[in-house]
Amino acid sequence: MAIHSLSTPIEYLKGVGPQRGDVLKKELSVFTYQDLINYYPFRYIDRTRFYKIRELTPDLPAVQVLGRLVSKEIIGEKQSRRLLARLRDDTGVIELVWFQGVRWVEKMLQPNAVFIVFGKPNEFNGKISIPHPELELYNPNLKKQGNPTLQPVYNSTEKLKQFSLDTKGIQKIQAAVLDAVINEIEETLPEYILQKFKLIGRREAIRYIHFPPDAGSLQAAVGRLKFEELFFIQLKLLKNKLLRTQKFKGLVFDKVGDKFNTFYKDKLPFDLTNAQKRVLKEIRLDTQRGVQMNRLLQGDVGSGKTVVALMCMLLAIDNGCQACIMAPTEILAQQHFMSIKNMVGDGFATIALLTGSTLKKERKVIHEQLANGTLNILVGTHALIEDSVQFSNLGLAVVDEQHRFGVEQRAKLWKKNSIPPHVLVMTATPIPRTLSMTLYGDLDVSVIDELPAGRKPIKTIHLFESQRLRMFGFMKQEIALGRQVYIVYPLIKESEKLDLLYLEAGIETISREFPLPDYRISIVHGKLKPSEKDFEMQRFIKGETQIMVATTVIEVGVNVPNASVMIIENSERFGLSQLHQLRGRVGRGAEQSYCILMSGNKLSKEAKIRLETMVKTNDGFEISEIDLQLRGPGDIEGTRQSGVLDLKLADLTHDQEILQEARSEVIRIFETDPNLSSDENRLLKQYFNKKERSISLHNIS
Known part of the structure; x- marks a missing residue:
């Protein structure tokens, strides 16, 4: 008899074989028995109850109904022939329809007999019917009738269905795999955790998630597996944080010197x-401990993160080190370079900009100055991580909008010094607390939750297409006051599928409404060459043009304090976080700023919530929580590439309590047993070591 284990290749499972094995690998990434067991149902058909006919609606999944057959007839000829039967219960009558196997089914249908009917309700000509239902004669003397279970439903694909691997096919092979290896499934959580959180065993949970005998068993299985999923994510993150503090020594910034003090005073x-002062204090403490700092700095658009980053860089310089700041785009890198230069003035510190556009001659000078230590601050894009870029003594690495960089890219930056540099990652995309605990659980988090004094909150208005003239009038009013306006479009060219006001048509309308020589317009979009884009941006920044018509390329990295109006066309097509980022391009000066959300008249329920949220609040964290509820964590920027959020069951929107419990328990364990060396944590250590093939990249935030 063949011996099976969880690591057995899937083709060896009874009922699979080489062909089905191939399609399971390609379509579902199911390579082994373990992979199949981890392929959970996405919903369940409830056969534990009978529905009344009056409860049936077309949006229900397959349901069970108990009723008496009152009539049957065959209608139509040849291809259009169908069998129509009527079933009655004490609340109404429903039609049952068959288009195939008509003669065979008709023989089964005994008039006046009571049947258990199972199928998906449909609506046709205003009437509810069930096409091709499963039938079973009801016998009141039998205790167990029908199929009184919660039946698992699995996601399938067209390719899988060609190999009879629809939901029923997957159910069959799940039953086969569980029969083969259920006793191989080992417990991963210590007994004390199971008891403390009233969790069922892992073996039981796996059986019940696939074949729950009742709703209570299913609930227990889902609760157990969600806890386990979130618990081990937290164990991994917090263990890596612990390892980093033990393993990665950090440079000690023990003095606040000339650069920092002169900048602060003069x-x-x-x-x-107060928020900026608090964050600086947290960073000061981090950099004195002799352990590599890994801190995430969250702050809304315009909250003053760059100043904080600059002051940290001056701290590094005061302690004999160099600093760098890496940004995802050339525009943003230039923006940082210019604002840092403007803030420190000439002769205060040596600062250089390194991007893909930097000329070979300039590059050579930068490389020399970096290597001999005369360059204090290097600002740049991915160009910073090239092997040819060698620092003399890199003490602080700042990464802006870090979710746009892959883990490996960031790793290269940390290796630029023999003692890893302190790391400050910044984001203007506020991250919901649950997401932050899961994605950045191994980082210390600082939040700037105040806007600089003198900044007025941006007023946001939602206008429909029919109110466009009002919008044009408002633009003219603001331009007459000497202000500038952004107009952002979601597309460049007309799309057949999307009826959007695309940029090219928009430019024509705006050019007619705002003609030369009274008005000048800049146009910026992703199809322009970097030099053309830069030229248009510069014209707007210098105030040579009053209106900038753009696609979302201006979402990050344009700082024009004189721009007071942001108009977002087809705003219903943008996500909340993107709308919030775009709105943050204005409100950077002392004048009152406005954001106008233009939309079509027909709005989906979600679009309505998004636009109402934008009008109601400027608070990025409140917006991010609503965004998480609307979209789910998988769609939030940066989570896909993080590799952490490969959640099979847990949902950060609804499982915050489980996440908090799991995290608190992990913290408690590490406080008392940091190396998981006690007997009671032996299981955790085994499972953790098994999962952690390598931690070479896990020291990176």
Whole structure:
């Protein structure tokens, strides 16, 4: 007899074989018995109850009904022939329809007999019917009738269905795999955790997630597996954090010197907010401990993250180190370079910009200055991580909008010094707390939750297409006051599928409404060459043009304090986080700024919630929580490539309580048993070591 284990290749399972094995690998990434067991149902058909006929609606899944057959007839000829039967219960009558196997089914249908009917309700000509239902004669003397279970439903694909691997086919092979290896499934959580959180065993949970005998068993299985999923994510993140503090020594910034103090006293363009002061204090403490700092700095658009980053870089310089800031786009890198230069002035510190466009001659000078230590701050894009870029003593690496960089890219930056540099990652995309705990659980998090003094909250207005003239009038009013306006479109060219006001048509309308020589317009989109884009941006920044018509390329990295109006066309097509980012391009000066959300008259329920949220609040964290509820974590920027959020069951929107419990338990365990060396944590250590093939990249935030 063949011996099967969880690591057995899937083709050896009874009922699979080489061909089905191939399609399971290609379509579902199911390579082994373990992979199949981990392929969970996405919903269940409830056969534990009978529905009344009056409860049936077309949006219900397959249901069970108990009723008496009152009539049957065959209608139509040849191809259009069908069998129509009527079933009655004490609440109404429903039609049952068959288009195939008509003669055979008709013989089964005994008038006046009571049947258990199972199928998906449909609506046709205003009437509810069930096409091709399963039938079973009801016998009141039998205790168990029908199929009184919760039946699992699995996602399938057209390719899988060609190999009879629809839901029923997958159910069969799941039953086969569980029969073969159920006793191989080992417990991963210690007994004390199971008891503390009232969790069922892993073997039981796996059986019940696929074939629950009742709703209570299913609930227990889902609760157990969700806890386990979130628990081991937290164990991995917090273990890596612990390893980093033990393993990665950090440079000690033990003095606040000339650069920091002079900047603070003489050059700071505005008073720091309490939030900025708090964050600087947290960073100061981090950099004195002799352990590599790994801190995430969250702050809304315009909250003053760059000033904080600059002051940290000056701290590094005061302690004999160099600093760098890496941004995802050339525009953003240039923006950082210019604002840092403007803030520190000439002769205060040596600063250079390195991007893909940097000329070979300039590059050579930068490389030399970096290597001999005369260059203090390097600002740049991915160009910073090239092997040819060698620092003399890199003490602080700042990564902006870090979700746009892959883990390996960031890793190269950390290796630029023999003692890993302190790391500050910044994001202007507010991250919901649950997501932050899961994605960045191994980082210390700082939040700037105040806007600089003198900044007025942006007023947001939602207008429909029919109110366009009002919008044009408002633009003219603001331009007459000497202000500038952004107009953002979702597309460049007309799309047959999307009826959007595309940019090219928009430019024509705006050019007619705002003619030369009274008005000048800049046009920026992704299809322009970088030099053309830069030229148009610069014209707007210098105030030579009053209107910038653009696609979302201006979402990040344009800072024009004089721009006071942001108009977003087809705003219903944008996600909340993108709308919030775009709105943050205005409101950077002392004047009142506005964001106008233009939309069509027909809005989906979700689009309505998004636009109402934008009008109601400027708080990025509140917006991010609503965004998480609307979209789910998989669609939030940056989570796909993180590799952490490969959640099979847990849902960060609804399982916050489980996440908090799991995280708190992991923290408690590491406080008392940091190396998981006690007997009671032996299981955790075994499972953790098995899962962790390598931690070479896990020291990176």
